[in-house]
Amino acid sequence: MTRSVCGRALGFPVELRYLATPVDELCRRLEVRNRQGAPGTAPVGRELLEECLRLFQAPGDDELALFDEPLS
Template identity: 45%
Template sequence: MGPRLILLCGLPCSGKTTEARRLERELPAVRLCPDEWLTGLGLDPFDGPARDRVEAVLWRHAQALLAAGTAVVLEYGFWDRGERDEKRLRARELGVPVELRYLTAPLPELQRRAELRNREPGAIALTAAQMAEYAAMIEEPTPEELALYD
């Protein structure tokens, strides 16, 4: 398939990890998930500065992988359009196609999924209140924005 950057956008429990794992197998691609790196390093996944540092390192790694001809799936959530634009434009500078996949579900469904996931060993626990807060924060991609991607 060659190099390709795939950005997975969506709230927690929207299916990003399931989609990323599927793409990782089927393309194949390298999947980069900050939550897994943070917990794997023993860091708090809610520590904003630590998350920023890990995401910056993963983004540098992703660019090297893309330059080497590898498909990359970034499982960041991408709640902010500016962050999505930054990755899209940089990938284009590298001559790499870039996709944005927006995964969504109604808030009550996301809250239900979070409750189920909270029961799994090692899960990052999220409350219904946190999910509602996050839903108010995400800048959902518009049809015009989605049209900018391959």
């Protein structure tokens, strides 16, 4: 049996870092990744990315308030 312990209970800060990256940059990075064709990866095109982005919800201030401020 495994036991989950919150980092705060162990005295560590708990951070959430969210970076809002423009869609064009995400597409550029995916193009590079797709060209590399690393084992275990599947190609992701702009259409799939945009479909996923329609479902994604960036963290709001209320959610960010649940975490500690990043140390750096």
